[in-house]
Amino acid sequence: MSRVTDEDAEFPILCETCLGENPYVRMSKEARGKECKICSRAFTIFRWLPGRGMRYKKTEICTTCAKLKNVCQTCILDLEHGLPVQVRDSALSIQDSVPKDETNRRDYLEQMAGGLNTVGQQPDFSGRAQPAGREMLKRMARKEPYYKRNRAHICSFFVKGICNRGNECPYRHEMPDGDPELAKQNIVDRYHGNNDPVARRMMARSAATAKPGSGLTQPPEDKSITSLFVLGMDASVTQDDLRAFFAPYGEIKSVVVPAKGNCAFVNFKHRKAAEAAAVAALDGCVIKGRSLRVAWGKPKPKGPQSELRQAKSASGGGASAGSLANAEAYPSQDPTALGAVRK
Incomplete structure (x- = not known):
């Protein structure tokens, strides 16, 4: 024994x-x-x-x-x-x-x-x-x-x-x-x-945070959104890798990877292609052994322009002669301009 x-x-x-x-x-x-x-x-x-x-x-x-x-x-x-x-x-x-x-x-x-x-x-x-x-x-x-x-x-x-x-x-x-x-x-x-x-x-808390309808499970109502947001990247994942992964689902307009960041934007030409890629990413997006998180992109904000931007657009983007004439004149900081003599 x-x-x-x-x-x-x-x-x-x-x-x-x-x-x-x-x-x-x-x-x-x-x-x-x-x-x-x-x-x-x-x-x-x-x-x-x-x-x-x-x-x-x-x-x-x-x-x-x-x-x-x-x-x-x-x-x-x-x-x-x-x-x-x-x-x-x-x-x-x-x-x-x-x-x-x-x-x-x-x-x-x-x-x-x-x-x-x-x-x-x-x-x-x-x-x-x-x-x-x-x-x-x-x-x-x-x-x-x-x-x-x-x-x-x-x-x-x-x-x-x-x-x-x-x-x-x-x-x-x-x-x-x-x-x-x-x-x-x-x-x-x-x-x-x-x-x-x-x-x-x-595990119950983790399941509660994964609510249905979040991330990719439900496409956004705005049909103009045709981009997917990819998070969790590193230097080993390139634009060509993202194109090779998402190309089978439809024509890609552009792939934007910020210089300093761990994310990317994949912009499709048609909405159906973006939806097909989102459905495929539900099972997981693994590129070069790295698991990436994919979510729908957000629409660009369409709010009123600021007063400064409106003023620039109204004046053609440059400073007018009237604005230069009405500008406040500050006293000169040159000591010789006020009568000082150089030694």
Whole structure:
């Protein structure tokens, strides 16, 4: 019968948020200090203080289980985007490859810990094969680490009104104002991407922002609009690439790419060609491996001209003799014009 050996790690696998903003963090290490909450084998525990006013944090799962899912050992969130496993796997179409049965999981982890290749090809967490899903994860992810997640937990005795420790209490004296469902989180469910309340809330919020009729799903009522707005470009995508992608749907009048910007305008000659290109872009616009966002262009504003523009158009664009004669004369700044003598 196979036996999975205990883990002895030199450094934990952590995300930037859990590690904290202090670059000189001190950690305590305890070999075989606790059982992993996923594989139930003893592993090395690391414990540290992320910053002043924060709570002590420690690793919850072993490094082998963390590598299998590319997650942090403490918060069990994706290392690249900081999102729950359920959100990442749904966007990248990744199936859970870790067996949930204890016997099969033991053999699986033994092979992974030994570095064998008999388990099969591991999922690609980079999202190269799913550029649309990768762009969605980038929009959902935070731009900077969220260090408030490391704060102390709320004191349950303070909520009940019976805490008598005052300022010496290591927990926060605040009333909970969040969703009570988010307090019922399980590490095993988060690791496997099942029944995660945080993931359900994030995916519901993402689905609510994608309202029908926005972007390309509904053409604008103004029939004079025959241009599409392309966003998310870089230097690798050129005008010729855009023409080659949109040319099969109709005749293109022009392609405008600003010198400094990550966008472009594709102007079609006929409205039907623009509508056909918009319908095709609903399934995704991927050029040179880069997922681009496409939306309908907006009509040019047709407001009244400003008084200055009207005056210029009335005078032919130049200054008249009368306007020059009525112009206010300012005193000269030349000192010699006022009688000063040069030295």
